[in-house]
Structures are given as structure tokens and as C-alpha cells.
Amino acid sequence: MLYRIAPDVVWMADDGEVRLYDAGSGEFQTLNSTGAELWLLVSEGQPVNAIASQMAQRYAAEDTGAAAVVVRDVREFLDSLAGQGLLLADDVAPPRTAGPSA
Template sequence: MRYRIATDVVWMADDGEVRLYDAGSGEFQTLNSTAAELWLLVSEGRTVDAVVTETVRRYALEDTAQAAVVARDVRDFLDSLAGQGLLLAADAPAPAPAPGPSA
């Protein structure tokens, strides 16, 4: 599975954080450094499995019990962002274009 950033989310990475504005809800959020790393990996188009693998590599490579916790937490966090509408399933069909004028 792969997520993509929702089109109505405006974001910027700055000083180890990511700041988000959801135009749909009018809400601002600031992601801490670890959450920002996950957001940036998603923004690169990586799959959820690739984000998990990279995060485990960075933080828990030598401890399998810790790796399982990190993997679960990464998936839960990405699912939470999707639940807020900030991320969308990349394989979801795009909305159909509005009909244009007849030729």
C-alpha cells in the first residue's frame, strides 16, 4: 500500500519539523522530527512497507522486539493521518473529471 498527500494539504519542512495546513478543515498541525521523517518518506512516494523498513533501519535495526513496536507505531501513525484525511490511499481511483463542453 502507498499513501499520497491529500491535494488540499499545504505543507513545508522546516528545522526538523513539518508544518501542515489542511485547507479542507482549516486546521494547522506541526509534526515533530520523527513524524516529519515519516511524512517526508511518504512524500517521496514510498510504500508503507518501505517507510516501515527505513524507520526500523534508523531506530531499531538490532532489536527485533523494538523493531516490531516501531513497525506497528509507524503503521498506526500513517493510518491516523489517513483517518484525518491528510493522506489518501495512492491506489484509490482519482475523481472523474467534470464533463467538458460538447464539441
């Protein structure tokens, strides 16, 4: 699954944080360095599985139990942002390229 940033969200990355403004609700929010890292990966179009794997590798590469916790936490955090309307689920599969014809 992919998330994309909701069109009403204005954001800015600065000093290891991401500052968000949701024009729909009028609320401001600041993400800490880890949240900012996740936000930036979403903004690059990374799928949730790839983001979770990257974060598990970065923060818990040597401990499979801790890696599972990181993966769970990443998913919960992104789901939370989606629940706030800051991210939108983009379940559309990318278009397939035509293969060689037989």
C-alpha cells in the same frame, strides 16, 4: 500500499519539523522530527512497507522486538494521518512494463 498527500494539504518542512495546513478543515498541525521524517518519505512516494522497514532499521536495528514496535507505530501513525484526511490511500499498483514477447 502507498499513501499520498491529500490535495487540500499545504505543507512545509523547516527545522526538523513539518507544518501542515488542511485547507478543507482549516486546521494547522506541526509534526515533530519523527513525524516529519515519515511525512517526507510519503512525499517521496515510498510505500508503507519500505517506510516502516527504514524506520525499524534506523531506530531498532539490533532489537527485533523493538523493530516490530517501530513498524507497528509507523503504520498506526500513517493510518492516523489518513484518518484525518491528510493522506490518501493509493492502492493502485504501478503500471507493469511489457516484457519480451515470445
